Amino acid sequence: MARKTPTVATQRNYSVLDVQSAKRAALAWLEQAQLQKAVGFGLPEVDDRYHVWRVPLLNKSNHERIGEVVIDARTSLISENKSTAPAVLEARLLGRNGTAEKKYSPRNGSYSLSALRNTIALGDSEEILQELPAGSVDLVFTSPPYYNARPEYTDYVTYEEYLLKLRKIIQNVHRVLAEGRFFVMNISPVLVRRANRNEASQRIAVPFDVHRLFVEEGYDFIDDIIWVKPEGAGWATGRGRRFAADRNALQYKPVPVTEYILVYRKHTDKLIDWNIRAHPKPECVKSSRIGDGYEHTNIWRIKPAHDKRHPAIFPLELAEKVIAYYSFEGDVVLDPFAGIGTVGKAATKLKRRFVLIEQDSNYVDIIRTEAKTWLGENAAQVFTINCAPIQVQDILL
Numbered sequence: 001m002a003r004k005t006p007t008v009a010t011q012r013n014y015s016v017l018d019v020q021s022a023k024r025a026a027l028a029w030l031e032q033a034q035l036q037k038a039v040g041f042g043l044p045e046v047d048d049r050y051h052v053w054r055v056p057l058l059n060k061s062n063h064e065r066i067g068e069v070v071i072d073a074r075t076s077l078i079s080e081n082k083s084t085a086p087a088v089l090e091a092r093l094l095g096r097n098g099t100a101e102k103k104y105s106p107r108n109g110s111y112s113l114s115a116l117r118n119t120i121a122l123g124d125s126e127e128i129l130q131e132l133p134a135g136s137v138d139l140v141f142t143s144p145p146y147y148n149a150r151p152e153y154t155d156y157v158t159y160e161e162y163l164l165k166l167r168k169i170i171q172n173v174h175r176v177l178a179e180g181r182f183f184v185m186n187i188s189p190v191l192v193r194r195a196n197r198n199e200a201s202q203r204i205a206v207p208f209d210v211h212r213l214f215v216e217e218g219y220d221f222i223d224d225i226i227w228v229k230p231e232g233a234g235w236a237t238g239r240g241r242r243f244a245a246d247r248n249a250l251q252y253k254p255v256p257v258t259e260y261i262l263v264y265r266k267h268t269d270k271l272i273d274w275n276i277r278a279h280p281k282p283e284c285v286k287s288s289r290i291g292d293g294y295e296h297t298n299i300w301r302i303k304p305a306h307d308k309r310h311p312a313i314f315p316l317e318l319a320e321k322v323i324a325y326y327s328f329e330g331d332v333v334l335d336p337f338a339g340i341g342t343v344g345k346a347a348t349k350l351k352r353r354f355v356l357i358e359q360d361s362n363y364v365d366i367i368r369t370e371a372k373t374w375l376g377e378n379a380a381q382v383f384t385i386n387c388a389p390i391q392v393q394d395i396l397l
């Protein structure tokens with residue numbers, strides 16, 4: 001009997017493996033737009049150059065093609081910016097010639113302020129992000145979980161699985177981020193310790209792999225800022241000790257004292273000037289201007305922060321700089337890997353709103369308690385998802 005050749009989707013290890021699964025994903029999308037009664041499907045095709053499935057959309061009454069849904073084959077998420085917008089489909093169903101200019105995002109084209117309140121959410125960002133309105137966030141600053149660097153972060157079996165998770169978050173953030181706004185990520189190579197003396201330790205250049213994800217998911221690279229910690233900070237990794245003792249050439253290994261702050265902008269044809277000039281509140285633009293003493297170069301010297309409640313926080317000073325340089329007063333700043341909420345603290349201090357998503361309930365409890373010190377009585381107004389509202393009676397005024 002002839003052996004069945006594996007399909008391209010199987011060979012590529014996609015999560016959308018066949019025509020039926022592609023149609024199911026497309027149907028769920030059509031149902032959200034309430035177009036499933038009027039729109040049917042042609043034959044879905046996999047395009048492994050771009051790692052997508054393309055599902056042709058047909059007018060059910062005359063079987064004419066009116067657009068397509070593009071599904072990311074690796075994550076099974078719909079690529080909104082590559083699919084025909086529901087508004088365009090509606091126009092074409094009605095016999096009008098819908099143009100692609102009308103994007104299915106309430107804040108595209110026009111510039112309106114986000115209506116989001118300060119929000120604390122318990123859960124997996126990949127899911128929570130889907131509950132936020134499109135274009136409702138003005139800046140993202142985050143530092144993702146480490147890949148296998150510490151025993152408490154062994155959630156990912158392989159490095160590829162870890163990157164896929166980051167891809168899904170970067171993709172979901174793209175939808176909620178407003179046009180032309182920034183996604184700033186604090187990230188660095190990780191050291192995977194050797195299992196025994198006969199093995200070499202391994203250093204994984206995570207930022208360079210993550211860069212590719214950002215570009216593929218529709219962001220433009222803007223800057224690589226180097227966060228330098230005072231000397232001495234990296235010695236705890238043990239790297240460089242062997243060389244310091246033996247001094248053999250080839251054994252040289254510098255002690256890492258830097259991390260990257262990678263800056264991306266959600267792709268748009270508009271210049272930054274547009275984000276500044278079209279802002280509906282010019283007084284916010286004015287009050288957000290940066291005073292003297294700002295960082296002139298891409299080397300920022302900041303002491304690392306430590307907190308016994310969390311093993312990997314970033315310093316408040318770092319969050320404050322990023323928020324001040326890449327957002328306006330009143331903006332919404334999102335951290336999809338919030339930890340104990342450093343971004344929330346910095347955002348409040350700088351008169352911005354925050355959206356903090358964290359999957360560990362212990363950290364969320366810390367954020368909920370801390371929010372009272374940041375916001376005082378106003379902490380009662382914080383919108384909470386999957387966790388109890390904040391009680392403020394016990395605050396001493």
Ligand SMILES: C[S@@+](CC[C@H](N)C(=O)[O-])C[C@H]1O[C@@H](n2cnc3c(N)ncnc32)[C@H](O)[C@@H]1O
Nearest residue numbers: 124125145313314337338339340341342358359
């Ligand atoms: C490097 S820490 C961030 C610390 C934070 N910058 C601070 O200063 O507190 C990464 C955090 O992401 C959380 N996390 C990991 N995967 C997540 C996911 N899928 N959704 C939400 N949070 C996640 C971890 O529990 C961890 O607290």
